[in-house]
Amino acid sequence: MATKTRADLLKRLDPYWKMEAANVLFVPAFLIWLSDWRLSWITLAPMVAIMLLLVIGTLYWRGKVRQLRGDGGDFSVLLRCISSWRQPALALTLCGCVSAMLGWLVPSWSAGLADRNIATGCAVLAVLEYINYYHRQLQHFDNRDDFQRLLAGKGFRKSWLARDIEVLNRPSTSPKRLDFD
Template sequence: MSATNRTRTDILMRLEPYWKMEAANAILMPVMILFLSKGQVSWISLVPMAAMVLLLVIGALYWRGKVRQLKGQTKGWSCLLMAIARLKLPALVLVLAGCMTALAGWIGADLPIGTADRWAATGSAALAVLEYVNYYHRQVQHFDNKADFKRMMAGKGFRPSWMARDLADLRRKG
C-alpha cells in the first residue's frame, strides 16, 4: 500500500465516526439536558438547544459528505456545501438568539423555570457557540488527533476548520 493510500485510509478511519457521533449527539445532548434538568426547561433553554442541535446536524451532514468525498463518491458534494454555506447566517442568528435567551434567564428572575433551566440554557448556548466556531471558522476540537493536539500545545494557534476550508474553496470556484 502506498503512503498516499495509507494516509487516506488513516484519515477515513479517523473521520468515519465523526458524522455518526455528531448525529448521535444531536439526539443525545437534548435528552441528557432534559434528564439532568428533570424536564425543567422553558424557552430560555429551548432556543440555545435548537442552535446546538442545528449545528450538530450540520456537522453530521458535513462529515458524512466529507467521508463520501474522500472515498471518491463526490455526487452531491458541492450541493451539500452550498446548503451548508446558506445555513451559516441562520445558524449564527440562532446561536446569538440562544446566547441572548440564556443571558435573559440569568437576568430575568421570572423567565426561567428555575436554576436547572438557567444551566441548561447556558450549557446549550456554550456548546452552540463552540460548534459554530468549530465548523464555520477555526478547529477548536483537538483531542482526537495527536498532531493537532501537539500543534495546539505548542502555541501555534487554531487552524481553519476543514469545513471552513471547503467552504472557502467553494467560494473561490464560485
C-alpha cells in the same frame, strides 16, 4: 508530521458524522433528563442552535467521508447548502445567547436554577460549535498531530469546513480541490 493515507483519514473521520448524528438526540435528551423535565423557553433557542449545528456537522462529515471514498456525488452542492445555513445558525446561536441571558436577568422567566444553567451551557456550546465549524478548529483532543500543533503554540487552524467553503467560493479559474491538506 507523518504522511496519512486515505484509509487512515477515513478511519479517523468516519465516526465523526455518526457521533454528531447521535448527539443531535442524546444531548437534548440528557439535558432534559438532567433538568428533571423542568426546562422553560429560555433553553429552547440555545438547545435548537446546538441541534442545528450538530446536524450541519453530521451532514458535512458524512459528505466528506463519502467524498474521500469516491462515492460522495457532488460534494460542492452539499457545501453550498451548508454554507447557506451559516447565517441562520449564527442568528439562532445569538438568539440562544440572548435567551440564556434573559433567564438570568429575569429569573421568573425560567423554570429554576437548573434551567438557567442548562440554557447557559447550551448557549456556550452553540457558540463553540459555530466557531468550530465555520471559523477555527477548536477540537484538538482527538488527533495527536493537531494536539501537538496546539501545544507547540501554532494556534487554532482554520476549520476544515471553513477551508472547503473558501475553496468552493474561489473564482472558477482556480482549481476546486475539496480535500484535507
